[in-house]
Amino acid sequence: MQHVSVLVGGETGYGVSDAGVMICRLFCRLGYRIYMYNDYPSSVRGGHQFVIVRASTEKVAGHSDQVDVVLAFNQDTLDVHKIRFHNHTVIIYDSEKVRIDGISQPSYGLPLGKILEEEGGKPVLGISCMMGGLCKALNIDWNIFEAMMQKHQTETVKKSLKIAHKGFEMAQTVDSLEVIQQPLLPVLSGNQAITLGLLKAGLQAYVAYPMTPTSPIAELLASLEPDIGIHVVLPESEIAVMMMALGYSYMGVKSAIGTSGGGFSLMVEGLSLAGQAELPVVVVLGQRAGPATGMPTYTAQTDLNFVLHAGHGEFPRFIIAPGDAEEACYWAGVALNKAWKYQIPAFILADKTLCLGLFSFDLSLTAELKEEPPVLWDGQGEYKRYQYTEDGISPLAFPPVEAQVVKTNSYVHDENGITSEDPADARAVADKRFLKEKNLAAELKDFETVKVYNQGKTALLCWGSNKGVCIEIAKKYGLKVIQMLVLSPFPEQALTQALQGIEKIISVECNGKGQLVTLVKQHGFKVDDQILKYDGRPFSLEDLENDVKKVIG
Amino acid sequence: MNRLKTTAPITWCPGCGNFEIQNSLEAVLEDLQKEGVPFKKIILVGGIGNHAKIVDYFHINSFSALHGRAIPAAEAIKLADPDTKVICFVGDGDTYAEGLEHLIFAAKRNVDITVVVHNNRTYALATGQFTPTSQKSFKGSTMPYGAKEDPFNPLELMLVSGATYIARGYPVRSQHFRKLLKEAIVHKGFSIIDVLQVCVTYNNLYTIYNKNLEEIEVSDPASFDEALKVIRSWNYDTGERPIAIGKFFEADRPSYEENYSRFKAEKGDRNKMMKDALDRLF
Ligand code: SF4
Numbered sequence: 142m143q144h145v146s147v148l149v150g151g152e153t154g155y156g157v158s159d160a161g162v163m164i165c166r167l168f169c170r171l172g173y174r175i176y177m178y179n180d181y182p183s184s185v186r187g188g189h190q191f192v193i194v195r196a197s198t199e200k201v202a203g204h205s206d207q208v209d210v211v212l213a214f215n216q217d218t219l220d221v222h223k224i225r226f227h228n229h230t231v232i233i234y235d236s237e238k239v240r241i242d243g244i245s246q247p248s249y250g251l252p253l254g255k256i257l258e259e260e261g262g263k264p265v266l267g268i269s270c271m272m273g274g275l276c277k278a279l280n281i282d283w284n285i286f287e288a289m290m291q292k293h294q295t296e297t298v299k300k301s302l303k304i305a306h307k308g309f310e311m312a313q314t315v316d317s318l319e320v321i322q323q324p325l326l327p328v329l330s331g332n333q334a335i336t337l338g339l340l341k342a343g344l345q346a347y348v349a350y351p352m353t354p355t356s357p358i359a360e361l362l363a364s365l366e367p368d369i370g371i372h373v374v375l376p377e378s379e380i381a382v383m384m385m386a387l388g389y390s391y392m393g394v395k396s397a398i399g400t401s402g403g404g405f406s407l408m409v410e411g412l413s414l415a416g417q418a419e420l421p422v423v424v425v426l427g428q429r430a431g432p433a434t435g436m437p438t439y440t441a442q443t444d445l446n447f448v449l450h451a452g453h454g455e456f457p458r459f460i461i462a463p464g465d466a467e468e469a470c471y472w473a474g475v476a477l478n479k480a481w482k483y484q485i486p487a488f489i490l491a492d493k494t495l496c497l498g499l500f501s502f503d504l505s506l507t508a509e510l511k512e513e514p515p516v517l518w519d520g521q522g523e524y525k526r527y528q529y530t531e532d533g534i535s536p537l538a539f540p541p542v543e544a545q546v547v548k549t550n551s552y553v554h555d556e557n558g559i560t561s562e563d564p565a566d567a568r569a570v571a572d573k574r575f576l577k578e579k580n581l582a583a584e585l586k587d588f589e590t591v592k593v594y595n596q597g598k599t600a601l602l603c604w605g606s607n608k609g610v611c612i613e614i615a616k617k618y619g620l621k622v623i624q625m626l627v628l629s630p631f632p633e634q635a636l637t638q639a640l641q642g643i644e645k646i647i648s649v650e651c652n653g654k655g656q657l658v659t660l661v662k663q664h665g666f667k668v669d670d671q672i673l674k675y676d677g678r679p680f681s682l683e684d685l686e687n688d689v690k691k692v693i694g
Numbered sequence: 695m696n697r698l699k700t701t702a703p704i705t706w707c708p709g710c711g712n713f714e715i716q717n718s719l720e721a722v723l724e725d726l727q728k729e730g731v732p733f734k735k736i737i738l739v740g741g742i743g744n745h746a747k748i749v750d751y752f753h754i755n756s757f758s759a760l761h762g763r764a765i766p767a768a769e770a771i772k773l774a775d776p777d778t779k780v781i782c783f784v785g786d787g788d789t790y791a792e793g794l795e796h797l798i799f800a801a802k803r804n805v806d807i808t809v810v811v812h813n814n815r816t817y818a819l820a821t822g823q824f825t826p827t828s829q830k831s832f833k834g835s836t837m838p839y840g841a842k843e844d845p846f847n848p849l850e851l852m853l854v855s856g857a858t859y860i861a862r863g864y865p866v867r868s869q870h871f872r873k874l875l876k877e878a879i880v881h882k883g884f885s886i887i888d889v890l891q892v893c894v895t896y897n898n899l900y901t902i903y904n905k906n907l908e909e910i911e912v913s914d915p916a917s918f919d920e921a922l923k924v925i926r927s928w929n930y931d932t933g934e935r936p937i938a939i940g941k942f943f944e945a946d947r948p949s950y951e952e953n954y955s956r957f958k959a960e961k962g963d964r965n966k967m968m969k970d971a972l973d974r975l976f
């Protein structure tokens with residue numbers, strides 16, 4: 142076999158995600174491209190969690206409801222997910238906890254408690270035992286598995302491998318997952334990809350208040366703090382987060398902040414300051430199901446309208462919505478570069494699916510990312526923080542500057558940054574902001590702000606994490622996919638071009654109101670049909686296929 | 695023209711207590727400059743209110759923030775360059791109400807910034823509403839029959855939150871006030887001065903202050919108990935009690951930004967970082 146879908150299920154807090162990561166890495170070592178969906182409740186212990194790992198010879202970024210192998214740590218894994226099994230699904234289960242009455246598929250029970258007791262292993266090593274069973278079931282070369290374990294389980298590797306081998310011995314081979322001859326790729330979450338992109342483009346400070354699904358960014362950066370020149374600050378609230386980021390910007394320190402919709406609500410006041418004072422800031426916003434607390438660990442694309450319009454007053458913003466790990470990395474860097482070039486807020490509008498999903502990461506698929514220097518003051522004459530220029534961009538200088546002062550201001554101000562209520566100044570600073578937006582839009586014409594995949598007279602129009610699933614279904618049904626990567630400034634020309642020859646447009650979004658549709662309609666485009674999902678779960682291939690079939694008839 | 699002044703027209707009411715704060719800051723900055731702190735290393739951060747206009751009046755680096763939000767910006771500025779002197783001008787409505795969380799946490803972290811609270815005990819720029827430190831008898835526009843709430847004592851809160859320099863000053867006693875202001879700026883760690891800045895227009899307390907103020911010297915500035923006692927001796931009422939001004943507390947505790955010296959400030963080789971990270975994640 143050359144593609145496989147594995148479901149791992151168990152109680153929250155017992156290493157289901159870790160098992161998923163290990164499986165992803167193992168499949169990557171066999172030459173596969175993987176994607177992992179992680180579904181867990183908002184509880185540290187006690188709920189039911191599952192992951193679905195898909196491996197394919199081609200790039201994938203969506204999960205399937207059909208699973209070929211199941212690793213069941215608890216009864217729910219069988220009871221809840223039975224609908225995902227087919228006739229040949231292989232079930233490997235903890236025989237001390239799971240009853241398989243009425244299951245006709247090939248099943249192998251591993252008495253995890255007993256094995257762990259014999260080997261003196263901690264409960265988390267139950268994962269290793271299951272992994273051993275998986276290797277046997279799919280006829281995976283033990284040496285490849287061992288090499289992966291040696292690298293990632295340094296402390297307990299000996300014991301892990303022994304326990305894994307018990308699982309290996311107790312299962313039977315049902316199929317062979319072939320080794321694919323293509324470059325082997327690392328496994329990254331969307332969060333990790335965003336982090337790397339920001340770092341590559343010169344990030345120096347990260348400020349955040351804990352919130353799913355972007356907390357792992359703070360965790361990763363905090364772990365890197367001693368090795369690379371970066372500050373990680375965790376202040377009292379998202380209000381402080383935004384203000385600290387702006388304090389850093391004033392000093393020339395490139396900062397980013399991470400949150401979800403609820404935390405961003407608190408940042409909106411400071412966002413408006415960023416607009417008026419022309420202080421660059423990058424906001425990583427991982428959307429999740431709202432309103433209010435909603436479903437904290439479940440996904441949504443419901444904050445596009447919010448981010449487009451957040452903040453009182455009128456000011457430009459750069460909003461990008463990456464659809465997979467490569468785009469997350471590359472565009473996060475672009476966001477940081479452009480935030481500083483135009484001295485504006487930039488958003489990486491992600492969601493839980495992207496942030497916490499795992500992807501094979503192929504750096505060769507992205508354009509090279511470099512830190513772009515912002516427009517700096519040339520040191521001539523008197524420094525004016527808000528100097529009027531032809532492109533609206535006032536050169537930056539950061540305190541301390543010899544014999545000069547740098548004055549930044551939340552009020553309408555003159556060129557020196559002194560408060561003003563003069564109508565001419567008021568108009569001038571507004572025009573300056575509008576001019577920057579225009580110039581950013583013009584520069585973005587050189588970027589792939591709207592991407593197209595496949596060909597057809599009917600197009601699926603999507604944004605963010607729905608990219609992967611849309612592409613797969615489009616290929617199957619001969620549709621074109623149009624992915625909006627940049628949402629502000631609106632890429633009108635690129636969208637027009639992408640729509641050439643299209644007779645029917647079907648939008649695909651994880652919200653109930655069709656927020657992308659509202660946006661494109663505002664710009665004079667029409668959309669014929671909408672496929673919406675707002676239950677906190679991303680589209681599986683089957684979900685989308687069913688909806689698409691209904692719409693295309 | 696004074697070298698520290700800008701062209702911004704001053705729009706405070708004649709007799710406003712802010713003028714003397716401005717004069718004092720000017721004198722202290724000149725002083726510090728003579729002692730080796732160049733003007734370019736000074737960064738003024740303002741909240742929003744009449745007090746905050748002060749940052750416009752100085753030809754000095756400045757960050758005019760939002761109502762209640764000056765302090766987190768000031769903290770990040772200090773973290774970005776620990777070699778600067780960051781002085782935050784905030785109001786009582788500004789920092790004791792809307793931005794209280796930031797004040798408490800800046801004190802907790804002991805970040806080396808100076809917070810000067812223009813405590814006129816009213817929202818003056820917003821035209822005379824009551825604030826957390828308005829006296830109970832205060833008839834503000836939003837409480838025309840007298841404030842319904844007792845004031846709270848912000849310095850008591852600062853003491854328990856971890857501030858390492860706490861003082862109360864009265865700008866009219868200019869020499870005394872300047873001494874405190876300079877001490878606060880020089881102090882390594884989080885400093886706060888509660889400044890009894892009189893608003894002549896909405897809460898004119900000159901007569902009461904002039905009559906009841908008493909300059910005090912604590913015997914041991916590092917004593918928490920002594921500080922607590924002197925801070926509690928006046929609770930922002932308008933009774934006949936002496937109102938203590940002076941330095942109430944000063945302690946030596948590592949500042950927040952010192953913890954960051956563990957981490958290199960300069961950017962490493964980001965190409966290598968990328969390669970290493972991907973290698974780790976393989
Ligand atoms: S209203 Fe009060 S605080 Fe404001 S300038 Fe006038 S006197 Fe000063």
Ligand SMILES: [Mg+2]
Binds near residue numbers: 785787788814815816
């Ligand atoms: Mg006030």
